[in-house]
Amino acid sequence: MHKRIFLGLISALIFSSHCHAQLSGTFGKIFDGILKTGFQTSGSPGAHGTHFLDAAARAERELTPALNSLIASNISSFPLSSTVAGVTFDISAGEVIRTVGSLGPIFAETAITLGKNKVNLGFNFTHLNLSRLRGMPTKDIRFTFTHLDIGIPGLGDSRNESDVLDLYLDLGIDANIYAAFATFGITDHFDIGIAIPIVNVNLSGNATGIVQSFTFAAPDSVANHQFGEDPLNPELEKVISYDERATGIGDIALRMKFNFAHSSALTMAALLDIRLPTGSKKDFFGTGKPNTRFAWIISKKIGDFSPHLNIGYESRGADFDSDELEFALGFDQKLLSGLTIAAGFNGEIDLNQSESIELFPGSIQIVDRPDPQSRNKRNIDLSNIPERDNDNTFNMTFGIRWAASEQFLLLGNVILSLNDGGLRPIVAPTIGLSATL
Secondary structure: OHHHHHHHHHHHHHHOOOOOOOHHHHHHHHHHHHHHHHHHOOOOOHHHHHOOHHHHHHHHHHHHHHHHHHHHHHHHOOOOOOOOOOEEEEOOOOEEEEOOOOOOOOOOOOOOOOOOOEEEEEEEEEEEEOOEEOOEEHHHOEEEEEOOOOOOOOEOOOHHHHOEEEEEOOOEEEEEEEEEEEEEEEEOOEEEEEEEEEEEEEEEEEEEEEEEOHHHHOOOOOOOOOOOOOOOOOOOEEEEEEEEEEEEEOOOEEEEEEEEEEOOOOEEEEEEEEEOOOOOHHHOOOOOOOEEEEEEEEEOOEOOEEEEEEEEEEEEOOOOOOOEEEEEEEEEEEEEOOEEEEEEEEEEEEOOHHHOOOOOOOEEEEEEEEEOOEEEEEEEEOEOOOOOOOOOEEEEEEEEEEEOOOOEEEEEEEEEEOOOOOEEOOEEEEEEEEEOO
């Protein structure tokens, strides 16, 4: 029986479709289309169309990998549901074992293991609308690119150097995660599990480049940097629409849980969760590096009330992806026979400041010189994204488990963001089904 289940999961892995859209190239196309191709194919007089090539190179060198890593790490590290459900199947006895009390938490873990020869199979669907980056709508992300410094060191000694370009990404990020999982009781105190996610990612928006033309505002009224054909009647705005999608296998999770203490006072266990780099980094299904999480679990049953505490450390191998201290504190409570509510408070705390995401931090000064008699100093913020040395996240979770029959268990859950750290949704809904054989 165990062999047939594993073969089924492996077959799902092999035959799942993968659309090679290579979403990681989306931002590069936007930056090149506005900063490079947009100027060189336009009527920018003479060699002026090349004056933002350095800005395009910097965007490709700094912004593209940081944005790609930010999206991939948040999608691939989304938590999987608990390894224990309230309805299990005893293979050796050939009978359904139904939990009388609470049916357990949803995204946190209890220290209870399934028991020897027992198995749970399940399927979850989660929708992520990653609409906030450090509290700011991703639709409002803006980067500002400055002109090549072509004369005396420092921008502004030439009117051309006073021109800047604002780029608004209008970034929409949606991910759907379909996760099939199975947990097996090897002994009464040791479980192993596997979870295979199928991930669908969509990037969409209308990226807009706007030239803040100092040259056009000057007395001669000639726009030396513009997207049209006539510098006397310039096109100072260019829009690149994008709608890119990809579907494929994400990072497969292998999980092992060992219950090493069980008493009337407390139950304790250790959990090892390994995310294998099976998801395409180019399509944001994974980071291209393995992640390993170790957690210590404490739980207790007080009648139909079951509190739990999870404390863990996760090692993340990708660039721009800090190792984390993780915690989950919550409870599940039986309301009626076969109906449980669950709630919790959880968080992830970055441990490596050197791995923090930096997206064009700081500002640059331009000393405008429209004529020898006047000078104007401007400090140009290169991005409107808040600057931080960490992306700690804190959430509340609320959910229900319902044993619809002796064979099927349904769940519904929402994760609510409590702070502005990281790239994340305001609300992340999950629905799921687990079944006995």
